[in-house]
Amino acid sequence: MKAFQYFVVIFFAILPLVIYPQDVKVGREITTALMDNTYLSKLNFPKSVIRFYTDNYSGDSWTDSQQGLDQSEIALALLARADHYGLSLSGYHLESLSFKKLKQWRDYPSEKNQKERAVFDILLTDGLITFINHLHFGKYNPLYNSSRIDSSRTNGFCADEILSAARLRADFQGEIHNAQPKIKAYRDLQAYLDRYRSENKATATKAVMDKITINMERLRWISTQSENYIMVNIPSYTLEFHQGDEVTDFKVVVGKPTTETPILESEIEYFSTAPDWRVPQSIFRNEILPEILKDMSYLADHHYTVYDGAGNEVIVNASTRRQIRNNPTKYSVRQSSGEDNALGAVVFRFQNPHAVYVHDTPQKQFFNRGKRALSHGCIRVENADRLAAMLLSYDDSEYRISELDYAIQSYEKKDFVLSKPLPIIITYLTCLIKNGKPTLYTDIYQSDKLLQDKLNQNTTPSRIAYDF
Incomplete structure (x- = not known):
């Protein structure tokens, strides 16, 4: 904590040197406010806010009458419409931010409101940084809590840098939107939810809306950015091979409720034929x-x-x-390998702490069942030979498909190493958009309630105003 305070004091001692003359007084108020640890404790991402003003502040505040209304109004509108992105309206300082105040300060600047403008400026900055982080990482990410995200760049992502870059772009809102996951399942859910909120249709129940927000949160926990990936969804008993806009589906068997298949991300680096178990x-x-x-x-x-x-x-x-x-x-x-081997003719390996993998199976009859939570945690995939051939095609190694076919038919042990490791995502989605409509899946591990309870906390903005 002392090191952090020292950083704040040293930096803000020189901050006024880089603020442009047109807004020096608001800049000084911002400097003073961000040296107050009591004030900093009210922010969600104080270190990110400090970095924003340290590295990128040009003197133009969100309330500067010379800057124009567009960007600041868009920023405030994004926070006010957080529910269109599957987020609650709490946590973005909406109790202290308003369009009325913003317009008043723009139209009637006064020497008397410099401190209030500075507080507004910082709260809007913190609200936007919070919103960007929630769009990208989710609010309850099990791997990255807010303290870790605030401390430094995480997986190449830094919300204050995103916000700074957005302020320099003509499409401010588009730059913020880019923080969202690129995975198709997320894009489909977000588009449906935004359309539903905008049109205010009563075509879906609250239960369906809750399922959508739960699963958008889960999808934000995924870090994969590639357009090519394999996604195993446990509740739908499916494996999807995504190659750009092309998606190929496979049926899978997943872990029983007593031996759950874990949620994880990794990369398939190779697969093997005729494996021992x-x-x-x-x-x-x-x-x-x-x-x-x-x-x-x-x-x-x-x-x-x-x-x-x-x-x-x-x-x-x-x-x-x-x-x-x-x-x-x-x-x-x-x-030993052979027709009765539990792993079947081929197994797909990827590093993970749970020692699970995707594999073929001799028990093909289980793929005819509707409910397929039957394994000890590993994932059995139907048509594993087809998936293996598709991996070779993805890896620009079509010439090896005949070699693969022979190895499978003769139970020859052989490793097929990919020159382009393929991301694999094992996730738990109880709602997806299919043919333009929400499709719900059984919550086989009873995981939705715990997350729903978290998301239901403080679902409306607090009415307690800050007093600094």
Whole structure:
């Protein structure tokens, strides 16, 4: 905290040197206000606000009568229409900002209102920076809280820089809009919600509107900016391969409610044919070991091999079976490749802390079910061979498709490394726009209520005015 205060004092000691003469008095009031820690504590992103005035302030305040009304009115209108973007109206200082005050100061500038104008200026700046961050990261991002976002550039994004650049552009509003996610699912939801709010139609219930805002929030947590990506949506049991505007759908099986598929982002760097399955310890202990203890032939019938802690194969007999039963954590199980292998003919790998992956399966019949939350957390994909071939085409390696086909048919072990790793997003969306209308999916992990409760907090602007 002391280091932060020192930075504020040193910087604002020199700030007046870069303020242009036309608005020196408001600039000085801004300088004074931003040296007050009590005042700074009222802001959502104080460090970002300081950076905005430090690096980019040219002397033109939002209330400067010489600047014209357009940009400031657009800025205030964006905050007043936050609900058109699936955001609540709270948190943007709307209780202290008004078009009436803005117009009054523009039309009738006075020496008596310099301090009030400075406060208005800072609150509008903080409101816009907050709005931009909420558009980009969401309000309840599990990876990036407001303190972390305020401290520095996050994944190449910095809201105060976005705002500064927008002030220099003819399309001020468009520059702000660009902070939003580029993913198609988000763009579809946002367009529908904006149209619904603007036309004030009663064609959708509050429950549907709540679902839209919940899932727009989730989509803001995604950092992928590429137009090419794979998106697995757990509630709809689908995998989508996006290549620009072209989307190819695949059915998937996802984790049961007791063994949920995790939400994550990564990149598919390679896929393999004829994979072995290294059985997770939990599955070994809870499912395979009881079968071994009941039936000595179970391992051979399902092509499993047991290994000790040193990686040596264990011959399972009456003696070693007792040892395995008494000390299961000292052993592991691997299933060899083949028609019965749980991973099927091909597996798609990507780095993640949960050790999950996308893979083929010998149990094709499960794709005929409507509800497909059946796995231990990994994702089984229908037509995995087709997905693999599409990845090769995406990677400009169509010439390897025949090699892939042979490897799958003959169960030959082979790695296919992509020269262009493909982003993969595993997300949880209970509402998407299909054929122009909202489509709702079962909340199989019961995740919506917790997020809805957070979004419902302070859904209207506070009526308590700031007194600085």
